[in-house]
Amino acid sequence: MRQRSRRLLVGAVTSLAALASGIAAVSLAGSASAAVTLNSSDVTANLWSWNWNSVSAACTNHLGPAGYGAVQVAPPAESVSLATSDSGVHPWWEIYQPVSYNLTSRFGTRAQFSSMVTACHNAGVRVYVDAVVNHMAGANNTLTTTYGGSTFSPSGYTYPAVPYGYSDFHHANDGYCSDDDAVIDDWNNVSEVQNCMLLSLSDLKTQDSGVQTKIATYLNDLVGLGVDGFRVDAAKHVAKADFAAIIAKLNNTTAEGVKPYIAQEIFTGASNSELLPSAFTSNGDVLGFSYAMGLKTQFNNGTLGNLSTIPSWSLDATSAQTAAMVTNHDLERDGTTLRYQDGTKYTLANYFLLAYPYGQPFVYDGFTFSTSSTGQSPPADSSGFVTDTNCSNSAWQCLTQSTGVKGMVGWRNATQSVTTASNWTTTSGNVIGFSRGSLGWFGLNNSSSASTATYTTGLADGTYCDRITGGASSTGCNGTAITVSGGTASVTIPAGSAVALDVNARSGGGTSPTASPSASSTSSSPSPSASASSSPTPSPSVTTSAGTVQATFNVYATTSTGTDVYVVGSNSGLGSWNTANAIKLSAAGYPIWSSTITVPGNSSFEYKYIKKDASGNVTWESNANRAVSTGSAAITYTNSWNVANASATAVTFNETATTTTGTNVYVVGSIDALGAWNTTNAIPLSSANYPTWSKPVVVPQSTTFSYKYIKKDASGNVTWESGSNRSYTTGTAATYTVSDTWK
Template structure:
């Protein structure tokens, strides 16, 4: 077992154990290193295994900071310098419906106010004054509202965290939250930090105190980066302040953090900070990705940070620029492990960011077609976790966002054609970028097959889940898509054209818009065009909807959790949805109470929603599933998501049919129209001998009581645990009921 691997396991234990056990483990590890053991004695390894098993229950893996907590979605967008109020609207009107995982927001902490040439530069946001949540983007109340509204539509928020340093030398005054500061005196009373909390000049080997030798880790991590006052994060006090900042944001609903300038922080200091950072309220460690610029030109390597989360891969940015700007065939070798690039499961990748678009090293929105090719390819390929950029127009590299006369940022205005106005670029809304989020979500986990570059056209399929093609110019090609026969919706044109795949997997492919030479089709949630027969299903803009294939189900591995499906037949009126409530009867178990916290209520059963697919048909149920962690007898859970301001009435179900041409098609449905489905993993250990109760609710009206508690067909001679006037379902099985009816069937999944 390598040192780094062992230490990351010990860090995992640190976040779950008492301070005493933490210290014991730290001492054991230090002794292990000091003796430079090559092999851990068998008995010691068993002891480590026992401690890990007891203290964490195998809840997390070796590196628990890689989960973005967005239901398996794969694309983040950086809404650079957007106001919180505008981000909330964008989550609801665009990011949620398009299947984006989350949004990276500009640093929300109090920052310096700097005026140069009548403008306030973007980089003032990277000069912290305190961890108070008032910035150019808005105040804490607006931030909290935005985070909650985004979460309600399935979009998580990740904060750009500036914690390596405070404001730069030579600055003094008042920050955006009213805190005074004096950088030269290292005096930041809004935190508070004093001179003792910063790296001392004696710890920095450079002659002027600034970073000037990237071949020396001590120079990079102990000296001041371009004069920014460098915090000494080896101090527990500093770690407490930074982790406290993180924890406050987590309490507001933030799901993770981009750590700015992580390259300039010692990994052991980040380990100490992350160990003090809380789990998310819904469970799990926060998502982290670290800015580590490694171009094979210095002592700091990306692999030093792998156990702490994803790591930015700047070499990818260089590779994709070279391919998208010239010979597209070079994109087939965009991942080069021989060049030291991070492996796909560790790399955080992008075409440009707010720094590089102000230099000459990256493609940006200013490069037009080349930029579109680079981003579309990035979202279609299978390397890394992806982020796309959303910018504002600028000519001066220091220019701040579009502003009003009072220096406040301008509103983001959306025009009738879906593009942005008021000085905002909104690359994420370009069709060849925004529509590729659904593609990446659908093909995640598949390989790149049939990679082909010929006559200026690049194409490949992602297993049997998706096909992508792009060219430097308009094209028409006959190609093996690798997909099943059928008629598919072109995502790039937003279903304005169909691609017909024959029985051999071949198709004639060309872009709908010659100025946007891309084609993307998927078999999951984005293929066969059909007109809905259900008034609740459809695209209000085109009248067309998309058929669905369930994503592959992968068990979570939790011993007591079993996939459980509840189906209830009910034809509803337009605008109505069906919800279920249930668990164990309060009269049957002691300690059950409507006022008890669900986590301690023995009649509530823990559940985890399974992704139903990426079609727009599921937008409502996915929004309502956020924060729905129990099957219980109450209404919406604290923090449960809403859909366009509408609150759920319990655990949400989605409408389904057995009609393959309908967007509500589900392979779970072998029966007909109007079967509402709840598909979850359920903790069977919390049921009554495998059984639990369930009842449907529509528009506040409960399903009527049943006059009998006879077993459902399919159970054979199994006895029900007690008598109830509700439906009895079985954990780990498919349970089919009919609204206001005693008829039911239970079968294996």
């Protein structure tokens, strides 16, 4: 919601106590989320106004396999339902007029919302909710129909389903709002902005501890269902201290055990420093309005070369505290930013958003609309309930599912450990190129003619596959192949397009991520006992019969307690894609899981790894099916979870380091197999040969990566070794060993 664009709107009753008692139950149900493995990506798909079934499908079929880290969804609370209004039938903005904190909305039921969160988590995707906490419905409403049947009185300021009463809201000249009509008139007056009504929306008295508790109870209900974070609507209109008190009451997330992520809507433009976005960062990240507007200026003026000066721009907050975007539902409607109607420029700006190291990128997809009727409803039935998203229908925006954007998500994930742009080249005012260290190179052409130039890429020599046009395949490139020699490459960037090369998309390095096998092969959910006992692992000493060979499967995969790793594939020896018959691997060498299995000789087959928790819930790895062939001799497959290529190698890290009791040594690095620089996912080394700490780790072949060693004490405090990052490059051998000393 924004102060300049919010329109005014011309719900079974649940008490707060009943809602609170429900939180305990859903927290237990949601605890299964703790077993999932979430993508280590900072990219969020903002699927605004998509219903819960459609978000579930997007997570499973596109966002998870492509490597998105999160999905942002529309407000799930029950709202007013307007069959008529000044903007037509069921305008989009009715969802920002809550009447209760029940989860029955125009996007689906509570059960559908919960299923959506589970589906997204199983696909590796976090869920962020658009939370409306500043206000309830408009005090001047004349219609009181709602999506869940709850009742409310606009003029009486009563919402019995929460419950809220008259004293829970700000009113004219009540000692907080010093304004005769109780509506904000002075947008630079802090007291008025935060204590009076935003366009007649009933403003909650967030100074009140009871109101804070009710808001926190709502948010904790969502956290208990597995929600990982919140985009906080109209956060400028809640005093910082009030919102800090609400945040302090929030529970840790069920999937990762951390405080929910917070991104605050603080629209830029105020002259009062207390109302600027940077003033609110103590409570969380802020939306990058200035960045989005700056992108529009450069893309429209044909001055992409000016993007090299972004570090000197006057932006809303630091990179680390910005939810960056090209547009959102408010901005696209008033045209202050690029929007889907801008065609190629809009697409290119989203590529740049994902390529440039500023902020945490939110890629937006809503629904199409007429610029002359910006309040219109998303596609819905006659009662206002939003219908399923159909990306073959022009009524929906589906940029997040395009080959180019999904390719750029993979590119960003491969390069995210490098936080600066280097080797910047401005070929012309509208053609640029830059690298992210030695991990990736990106070129952009916002002109009407193809551009060919030689660029310093920062990449090691080799053949790379353009992510925009399809990335790598197991035998070559699905996308355009580009050769780097001596660190440079001659690149032709098509008119109105881009080229993206990175270390994880080399020729022959694997296909673009796909969904798991068909639903028919993934639908079985074995009981916990079946999961643990019905898939025996043959002994390596089993005699090989005619026509079969022994295949050893090694995979690097981290899991939570009670979760095991299995292999399943297209032949009967690997369960014929039936997860109930998948082969359980041994964790004796954890985090490397391994077993030897009898498979057909002289044949071709496909396989993937899955994880099963104690309840039999199955999580598929998100990369493409692994396609291999056997001969007449025993064979070994060495892989890493979610790494697409079938060719991997084991690197044994030996680190000499002395420690105190309770402190252990870990290795962490720039690739997923080494935790992608996330110390939580660092690889623990064994102290069996102290003071040498050692562990084999499965990493991709023919890959250059950076790494360092860290120490963690019993309290989880991390100490990094000093000096620059270490670097290593694998080839095609089966094993490698590195020996280092703590520095």
